[in-house]
Amino acid sequence: MASATKIEVKDVTKTYQTGDVLFQALAGVSFSIAEGEFVAIMGPSGSGKSTLMHILGCLDTPSTGTYALDGRSVGALSDDELADIRREKIGFVFQSFNLLPRTTVMRNVMLPLVYAGVPADERATRAVIALKASGFDESHFEHKSNQLSGGQIQRVAIARALVNDPTMILADEPTGNLDTKTGEIVLGTFQKLNREHGRTVILITHEADVARHAERIIHVKDGLIQDDSRSHTRREITHV
Ligand SMILES: Nc1ncnc2c1ncn2[C@@H]1O[C@H](COP(=O)(O)OP(=O)(O)O)[C@@H](O)[C@H]1O
Ligand SMILES: [Mg+2]
16 A cells, blocks of 8 residues: 655745845755655755755745645645644754753653643653653653763653654754764664654755665755665664
8 A cells, every 4th residue: 555645845945045145045856755754865064954854844934836744735834833733743853952951851851742731641651652662761761961871862852752743753963963873773763663653754964874774865965856766775773
């Protein structure tokens, strides 16, 4: 059975204006991603990856072209409607993930649920489920954020992205600040979430070694797609 289309991007451009200067960060990109795919978007610094991620994550809208998420065009939605979509459907993981300082792991993970208006007792239950899914060690749930290693922090970041039970995870350079071994554990966690939970994962990176953990790699350069193909040297992490 063919999977439903999760993402449909058609002729999307994005032009930034700084003073009188216009800069086209996306010069017309089109692609679609099916539900349950694990896709890397790869390109050098300045190629437009984060710009594209902001559009896919409903944090920003295209200058021209269309973007549909789950069959719904998002270009005409209000800021409030975009915020609803983000809260309901998307989990974000960023490179420089800022946990609340001197605050426990549990409280950090429950925070998005406070904003979403989830009752207190349910918040804790859902935080525990998300932390377990991210592979975070249970004995550290009550540790404070300043008592954690880089790898543990990134697992908390993943748990925080998962706590709303999103169907799609968007990760922008999630291993950028990690050593190779810790980075592999984080990438293995994304593979597991994709494989076992059917979540759509979009991984943004400038590194080929990171991108090869995805099933499919979309190469971008100068705001254009240069190549879109299956990862022929896919690296699977089975023990996380
Ligand atoms: N808010 C902005 N205003 C002006 N220029 C921007 C803005 N955001 C990004 N750019 C420019 O757009 C280009 C692409 O940026 P970005 O999408 O962040 O690339 P990447 O994530 O691939 O490094 C860069 O040249 C950057 O300087
Ligand atoms: Mg970037």
